[in-house]
Amino acid sequence: MPQTYIKELSKHVGLSVVLKGWVYNSTNKGKLNFIIIRDGTGLCQCVLFKPNVGDEVFQKSLQLTQESSIIITGKVKEEKRSPGGFEVEIEKFEIIQIAEPYPISPKDHGIDFLSENRHLWLRSSRQHAILKIRHELIRSMRDYFDNNGFTLIDGPILTPAACEGTSTLFETEYFDLGKAYLTQSSQLYAEASAMAHGKVYSFGPTFRAEKSKTRRHLTEFWMIEPEVAFADLNDNMDLAEDFLEYIIQRTLKNKKSELEILERNTSFLEKVKKPFPRISYDDAVKILHKKNIPFEWGNDFGGADETIISQAFDRPVLIHRYPSVVKAFYMKRDPENEKLALALDVLAPEGYGEIIGGSQREDDLNLLLKRIEEHKLPMEAFNWYLDLRKYGTVPHSGFGLGLERTVAWVCGLEHIRESSPFPRMIHRITP
RNA sequence: UCCGCAGUAGCUCAAUGGUGGAGCAUUCGGCUGUUAACCGAAGGGUUGUAGGUUCGAGUCCUACCUGCGGAGCCA
Incomplete structure (x- = not known):
């Protein structure tokens, strides 16, 4: 299946897509894992629900650190609770690399460090x-x-x-x-x-x-x-x-x-x-x-x-x-x-x-x-x-x-x- | 180049001249809707460098290094 860019997601609601990108941020909440992916065209929240994907896939998803590179296959749905209004329900994913601890966290940084x-x-x-x-x-x-x-x-x-x-x-x-x-x-x-x-x-x-x-x-x-x-x-x-x-x-x-x-x-x-x-x-x-x-x-x-x-x-x-x-x-x-x-x-x-x-x-x-x-x-x-x-x-x-x-x-x-x-x-x- | 300010954990910052801490990040554990999640635990330090003052310096003094803010000059 060809890669879909996040900018184009609205055209694929209800369909299965392949996203290729980097982990922008992730939050896990027990049996749920939210992974925000960026691919250069936008951000998309992707979600895994443990009972749907099974233990092994779910555990693997918990290893994903910020800026890890990844290819995701999943179904696009409209979701008000997701930033941007769309969400991809992950069916499977391939990790290209688990990134080392990323220096730029979502918190504040000084200009010297950022430069x-x-x-x-x-x-x-x-x-x-x-x-x-x-x-x-x-x-x-x-x-x-x-x-x-x-x-x-x-x-x-x-x-x-x-x-x-x-x-x-x-x-x-x-x-x-x-x-x-x-x-x-x-x-x-x-x-x-x-x-x-x-x-x-x-x-x-x-x-x-x-x-x-x-x-x-x-x-x-x-x-x-x-x-x-x-x-x-x-x-x-x-x-x-x-x-x-x-x-x-x-x-x-x-x-x-x-x-x-x-x-x-x-x-x-x-x-x-x-x-x-x-x-x-x-x-x-x-x-x-x-x-x-x-x-x-x-x-x-x-x-x-x-x-x-x-x-x-x-x-x-x-x-x-x-x-x-x-x-x-x-x-x-x-x-x-x-x-x-x-x-x-x-x-x-x-x-x-x-x-x-x-x-x-x-x-x-x-x-x-x-x-x-x-x-x-x-x-x-x-x-x-x-x-x-x-x-x-x-x-x-x-x-x-x-x-x-x-x-x-x-x-x-x-x-x-x-x-x-x-x-x-x-x-x-x-x- | 000149004037001013700063340098402490990976990051952002605390610490009266008297035992160097917190939040985030990381690792581990918990949670079915998080939006920079939350709760619990752990690891993490030659306090920019070199001298000096002092019984004792992250803290005071001198020099240097690095950066930030501003000025002049310019787009």
């Missing part, structure tokens, strides 16, 4: 739900771009130089060619690709060797970066807005039960619909000043500042036209004010901070040369990038969205570490 056991922690229903939502977000992001004329063109992970600062790069030897660095962003490559394909996106891991230790930083995280030729700042904002609405609304619709497992209050997520508020950096500074926050014009917003700004709105807020001094060299200046860059950040609601950063890019060769000099960057590293402004330069724009921050926001996580299956942080490289 150390991340490879096992993934099995718990909360972590399972988070990674299902992560998957849905990834699928919806790719579908959005794939269905809107974008071509996927990924940048390299090993790169010859920094595109912003060098102190935050992971470094490695590269044969006879000196040092290579793990990418911080595929953006420059996305710009090159956009000049070939018009609308492109890249999606891959990025690395930051920042010694930062906060609830919203990983040293390795995934970023999705669209880049569009002939798009200005407003087009870029339109894209960010439409994109966010799509991925959030689709995830809300398709991952209801997972959000319930996480006990996520989705009221803020439901409001993620166009149009989002669009405010300038100047307006954002005014919001801080109105709340009596001492903030100096020209600085970038800190985590606490972002939270205060985002709390003034009930949906993601787009902040545009930042002081150019706090932004990257490749961002185009505002023609109406030299001190401003045509930059764009999107702050998620509920204090989840910056999930998108982007800009219209500098498309003038001479201005770009000037910026590289001002930032004291090694000119020779950017020769190929400068070519993009020599051979048919056009206005273009793009942004990057941090996947893990988005997952943390959608799932309502207190710390970004739960948003990645195997998070990499300053003080953790294992498992």
Whole structure:
């Protein structure tokens, strides 16, 4: 008989099925033994009644420890007393392995212990739900771009130089060619690709060797970066807005039960619909000043500042036209004010901070040369990038969205570490 | 990197400078409806490491290690 997945049990009521999975928990009560099985698609309570299966089978079932692997044959019935509403009455079962005492019990554990056991922690229903939502977000992001004329063109992970600062790069030897660095962003490559394909996106891991230790930083995280030729700042904002609405609304619709497992209050997520508020950096500074926050014009917003700004709105807020001094060299200046860059950040609601950063890019060769000099960057590293402004330069724009921050926001996580299956942080490289 | 906090049984935590305990997990026994079951019993310890103070240190002091919370920087 073929394996039935727990997710499909409702279609097999009254029938005999084969379940393959792991013991999630078990309780025996004299002549009754309850075994909760998980198979990756859900949980199902299975029950043995001693007089029905006989002494030998019943005794064998009492040996099953948490996370023992097992194949069960039994009949599906509706049962109100069972979590999930269905129950399998076990007729026979085959033990694949009796698991050793499992370190993660159903009681409380500290974060250090759970992180150390991340490879096992993934099995718990909360972590399972988070990674299902992560998957849905990834699928919806790719579908959005794939269905809107974008071509996927990924940048390299090993790169010859920094595109912003060098102190935050992971470094490695590269044969006879000196040092290579793990990418911080595929953006420059996305710009090159956009000049070939018009609308492109890249999606891959990025690395930051920042010694930062906060609830919203990983040293390795995934970023999705669209880049569009002939798009200005407003087009870029339109894209960010439409994109966010799509991925959030689709995830809300398709991952209801997972959000319930996480006990996520989705009221803020439901409001993620166009149009989002669009405010300038100047307006954002005014919001801080109105709340009596001492903030100096020209600085970038800190985590606490972002939270205060985002709390003034009930949906993601787009902040545009930042002081150019706090932004990257490749961002185009505002023609109406030299001190401003045509930059764009999107702050998620509920204090989840910056999930998108982007800009219209500098498309003038001479201005770009000037910026590289001002930032004291090694000119020779950017020769190929400068070519993009020599051979048919056009206005273009793009942004990057941090996947893990988005997952943390959608799932309502207190710390970004739960948003990645195997998070990499300053003080953790294992498992 | 800086500031703060912590490290005791497999896990979560107690223990006034004076005999290191409990709950869960594990093992054994009991129970026909458990939902993190319950009841009874047992096993389980170089108190992060190295020094120091003291008649006596899990507890006080110093250094180090490891982790956690926060800041700066960023997505």
